[in-house]
Amino acid sequence: MLTFIGLGLYDERSISIAGRDALQAADYVAAEFYTSYLVDATVSDLETAHDIDIDVRDREGVEQHPEDILRKAQSEDVAFLTAGDTMISTTHTDLRLRAIDRGIDTRVIHGVTAQTAASGLTGLQNYRFGKSVTLPFPYAHGAEGVPTSVTDSIAANRERGLHTVVYLDIKANRDEYLRASDAAEMLATDLEDMLAIAVARAGSPDPTVRADRLSALAEKDFGDPLHLLVLPGELHHLEEEALAALADAPADMLNAVDSQ
Template sequence: MLSFIGLGLYDERSITLRGRDALGSADAAFAEWYTSRLSGTNIERLEALHGIEIEVRDRAGVEQYPGSIFDAAADGHAAFLAAGDTMISTTHVDLRLRAHDRGIDTRVIHGTTAQTAASSLTGLQNYRFGKATTLPFPETHGGVPGSVIETIESNRESDLHTLVYLDIDGENERFLTGDRAADLLGDPLGDPLGVVVAQAG
């Protein structure tokens, strides 16, 4: 069995009760910190609260070389952990499909996401959000990708809000900040109104 468990948004206590129970019953636990981070905790505190050792995997260890995750799930109950919800704004659905191809049962235990927090913290109606996009570090793409601007402009034409996720570099502890994002997007978009939600949860 492979359980995909969302950890919520902030610290080791943001997990749901169902997620805590599933993690507590796991024989092995794996986590990734490259799509998002719990800013109020670290792996050691997660391990201490939940009583299990957690192996942190980099992107290659999840997407290209997940063999040890599948082995643990085939032999017992493995938990795969990610901040937020494991199936939102990630590629982890591929990991789930690959587990199914190997005959491994899976389940998803959802967590609170940045998308729901952004709507509730800003008071903006979730029905008024269009397609979301991610703003990467400009040095990795030679500036702001055209797809980011196109997504925002398309939503604006439909009178919809845009949730812009800001890139992180988990291996180097780098986070694209709201003020830098505003500088990057201000010129191409003509200084639109923006609201930053940071460290929700």
């Protein structure tokens, strides 16, 4: 049996009780933290809190060499952990399909995702979000500025009045995390200087949620990662109230959006 368990967003207590129980019952526990990571728990914190040993795998150890994981899962209970929800990432769908191909039972225990938190923390309604995008570091993208695929998706969402979650690049192996301020500066260059919401440390007890024009967000320091941005489309009245109360949105920016 191979059970994919999402750890949620923040620390060793962000996992569901069902996930924790499955984790503790497993004979072998593998994890990866290169697609995302827990903001406030080390591997050692997880091991201590749940009284388990964790075998942390790098990208190569998951994507190129998952043989020993699959072999163990043929006869034992194996748990595979990631931050957020495990099945959001293509990599792990591939691992699941390889397991099924060998006749291994698989199961998914979901975790809270940044998408859920982005909607909940901003007060923007989940059914009014369009396609999400990821903004890469310029060096990862191979060019300055914002990829056309990102600006095109944002524009297509806005044409339909929809909000966009902008995930920010994570290079965990280099300990680099694109900051909301840097992302806002990049976007302000390629888009109009529109209203945006910076969300820092979603899922933590004390997340930062701040709405302002992109050029103003570019000047701010939102503290420790992880960060993301939300670019709102048309705002309903309650959404405007939420951005004012939860994210300190400037009144003139809300009026500007409202009158579009």
